[in-house]
Amino acid sequence: MAVTIPSTSEQQWMFExxxxxxxxxxxxxxxxxxxxxxxxxxxxAARNWPVHVVSVLPPMSSYRLSLRAGSSSDTDELRTQLxxxxxxxxxxxxxxxxxxxxxxxxxxxxxxxxxxxxxxxxSLIILGRSQKRGVERLFxxxxxxxxxxxxxxxxxxxxxxxxxxxxxVVAVDFRAASARAAATAIKLLGESGTxxxxxxxxxxxIFPDGTTAPxxxxxxxxxxxxxxxxxxxxxxxxxxxxxxxxxxxxxxVLAELCDRVGADMLAVGSRxxxxxxxxxxGSVSVGLARNVELPLVIAPG
Numbered sequence: 191m192a193v194t195i196p197s198t199s200e201q202q203w204m205f206e207x208x209x210x211x212x213x214x215x216x217x218x219x220x221x222x223x224x225x226x227x228x229x230x231x232x233x234x235a236a237r238n239w240p241v242h243v244v245s246v247l248p249p250m251s252s253y254r255l256s257l258r259a260g261s262s263s264d265t266d267e268l269r270t271q272l273x274x275x276x277x278x279x280x281x282x283x284x285x286x287x288x289x290x291x292x293x294x295x296x297x298x299x300x301x302x303x304x305x306x307x308x309x310x311x312x313s314l315i316i317l318g319r320s321q322k323r324g325v326e327r328l329f330x331x332x333x334x335x336x337x338x339x340x341x342x343x344x345x346x347x348x349x350x351x352x353x354x355x356x357x358x359v360v361a362v363d364f365r366a367a368s369a370r371a372a373a374t375a376i377k378l379l380g381e382s383g384t385x386x387x388x389x390x391x392x393x394x395x396i397f398p399d400g401t402t403a404p405x406x407x408x409x410x411x412x413x414x415x416x417x418x419x420x421x422x423x424x425x426x427x428x429x430x431x432x433x434x435x436x437x438x439x440x441x442x443v444l445a446e447l448c449d450r451v452g453a454d455m456l457a458v459g460s461r462x463x464x465x466x467x468x469x470x471x472g473s474v475s476v477g478l479a480r481n482v483e484l485p486l487v488i489a490p491g
Contacts, residue, residue: 222318
């Protein structure tokens with residue numbers, strides 16, 4: 191039987207049968223994206239999930255191309271081959287990664303990663319989070335924001351390689367997105383661990399000592415909401431679930447709780463907002479991505 195041999199301009203992913211589900215890893219050669227690869231290996235081994243690595247190159251501008259010899263297709267082919275080599279080196283020869291697949295695309299990073307994840311009905315996207323701080327990190331965070339806004343797949347942000355989590359805090363507002371965040375957290379815990387389901391509300395009463403407490407009728411409604419959420423989640427017997435209601439600014443309150451309980455990971459739902467709404471209103475998920483150091487799961491709504 192004749193075998194089709196890819197030409198130099200054709201990539202391995204064009205000839206594979208895509209696996210449905212599993213993990214999509216965004217790789218750009220940075221230390222954080224290498225950490226994302228190692229994290230994917232840990233999760234894939236525990237869940238028996240397939241892994242597909244996606245690396246996106248930005249299009250070359252016509253001005254830059256005019257300064258180089260050869261056509262745009264020649265330049266793109268060379269760039270693709272160099273990045274493919276870097277991806278293969280980063281994946282490495284370990285036996286557990288022999289079945290991993292990968293591809294290099296040219297386009298807008300967030301759109302391409304989201305497109306691949308949706309085509310493969312991925313269970314999780316893993317992205318490396320920049321080590322930059324301050325104003326620089328605000329701009330870097332836009333890629334993450336665009337991925338979340340462009341896909342239905344939960345996104346895990348990591349600063350480097352992480353091990354299997356034992357304790358995860360999930361911020362819940364009882365909407366579909368936070369329920370998906372909780373479900374993703376349960377998958378990452380596996381058969382054992384501790385899950386904190388935390389609802390943060392605005393303070394409704396301030397006492398002289400500065401502490402706050404929710405109104406009694408609000409507490410009753412939240413108990414019902416927690417019960418409904420728990421009924422929707424498939425929690426293995428080995429996972430301990432704690433439900434908590436707190437008052438204050440969500441970002442600072444969640445960060446403090448994570449530190450207090452020794453959380454390994456934080457998960458949150460994210461509503462789809464227009465570009466203007468994100469600029470004017472901001473978002474808890476984006477704020478957490480920029481300010482909390484823990485690995486962060488963002489589940490789109």
